Amino acid sequence: MLKKALIASAVTAAFSLQPALAQEAPANDKWIAGFAQYYNADSSKPDPAGYFDDGHGYGGEFGFRFEPEWAVRVEVARQKIDVDPFRTSGSEEEGNSFGLDMLYFLENDAAYLFGGLRHQALEQSYRAAAAGVGKHWNLSERWKVVTEATWFHDFGQGYNDFGVKLGLAYYFGDSVSTPQRDGDADGDGVLDSRDQCSNTPMGTSVDATGCNNDSDADGVVNSVDQCPNTPRGTAVDSQGCALVKDSDNDGVANSIDACPNTPATDKVDAKGCTVFAEHQVSVVLDVLFANDSAVVTDPRDAKIVEFAEFMNRYDHTDATIEGHSSAVGDADYNMDLSQRRAQSFVDVLVNTYGINRSRLSAVGYGETQLLDERNVAEAHRVNRRIHAKVVAQVKEKETR
Structure with missing residues (x-):
């Protein structure tokens, strides 16, 4: 378990990316590195003296980065691999390892992937494919910490070994590092790395x-423009204000201001008049009735007051009062009862709240639109009702 945990930790470290340290290396960079290595051999891998266990080693490498993404390297290591003493005599094998790899660096040097070949010369020789992941962590412009995890697959017997290494690399070459690629995505002439408004429309002065x-767009830059909302096309002075008089300071000259006394808080159109936004408001009311009754028992109920006040405030609205009944009794009788309920509520709105009768209509639906179709007392109670809804379109000022 400890071996697996060490390998997993190395893989995790290689991918624990820190963008603040990311720096893209150019082509023609070279490096040399020394490293220490932990090596975990396949437990079924035989040796004349027993079976391999884990071990350690040290070595060096030389790498050449011929493209920003691609590099090659050679590696030489001295290894000591433990031999399981419980299977036969002996304690460790010592020998050399030689490797050749191709490396692919991810964007901004976040990590690199590699693959290659290894020749391991112990008591016997082994040849294997190698693949893994690593990262070079910046200490300075030239010095970097190397972390890496590698999987080895033997060509002959199919053994699978694993290794991790920690090292220190020194970079040299035509140039050590360059800033990340920069561009101008919105075409405004300012590089993306300094552009604080990255979606400026093409052609905009920035x-x-x-x-x-x-x-x-009055020709006066924001930093000195004392009238920043001057309508397009207005002639302005050096401070960005209209050359002609603007008595209400809405940015529209008196000569074209159709609303010359606009409040300072109002947003105005090109003619200097207040801009209004339209939205919808509504009120909904349901009133319950006693069994076989068309009497509104509490005309001053708070919900009825709210409904009446809404209609009085928005006096251009109309309302249809819908009457309903429960399913108990004769259907024709229920239709008449629901009509009487609707008409009774219309009379309350007219007589108690002064709403013009021409704005109101009463329609009875009997038992055709039940809210609850169960044959129980609670269902009958909620079905004995009137329902009304009023909708109004409202205009409100927009502010600057």
């Missing part, structure tokens, strides 16, 4: 941070 430096 400042050094890539942001629109003249929001109202």
Whole structure:
């Protein structure tokens, strides 16, 4: 379990990416490195003296990065592999390992993947394919910590070994490092690394941070524009304010201002008039009735008051009062009862709250629109009702 945990930890470390340290290396970089190695041999791998266990080693490597993503390296290591003493005599095998790998570096050197060949010369010789993952962690411009985890597969007997290593690399070459690739995605002339407004429309005048430096397009940059909302096309002075008089300071000159006394808080259109936004408001009411009754028992109920106040406030609205009954009794009688209930509520709105009768209509539905179809007392109670809904369109000022 300890061996597996060590290997897993190395793999995790190789992928524990820290963008703050990420730096892309160019082509023609070279490095040399020394490293220490932990090696876990396949427990079924035989040796003349017994069966291999785990071991350790040390070595060096030389790498050459011929493209930003691609590199090759050679590796030489001295290894000591333990031999299981419980199967036969002996304690360890010592020998050399030689390797050749191709490396592929992920974006911004987040990590690298590699594959290659190994020749292991112990008491016997073994040849294997190698594959793994690693990362070079920046200590400085030239010095880097090397972490790596490797899987080995023997060509002859199919043994699977594992290894991890920790080392220190020194970089040299035509150039050691370059900044990450930079571009200008929105085409405003400011590189992405400095562009604080990365989606500026093409052709927009921008400042050094890539942001629109003249929001109202009057030819005066924002930093000195004392009238930043001047309507497009208005002639302005050096401070960005209209050359002609603007008495209500809404950004529209008096000569074209159709609403010359607009409040300072109002948003205005090109003619200097307040801009209104329209939205919908509504009120819904349900009133229950006693069995076989069309009497509104509490005309001053808070819900009825709210409904009436809504209709009085929005006096351009109309309402249809829908009457309903339970399913108990004769259907024709229930239809008449529901109509009387609707009409009774209309009379309350007219007589108690002063709503014009022409705005109200009463329709009885009898037992055709039951809320609860069960044949129980609670169902009958909620079905004895009137229902009404009023919707109004409201305009409200938009503010600056």
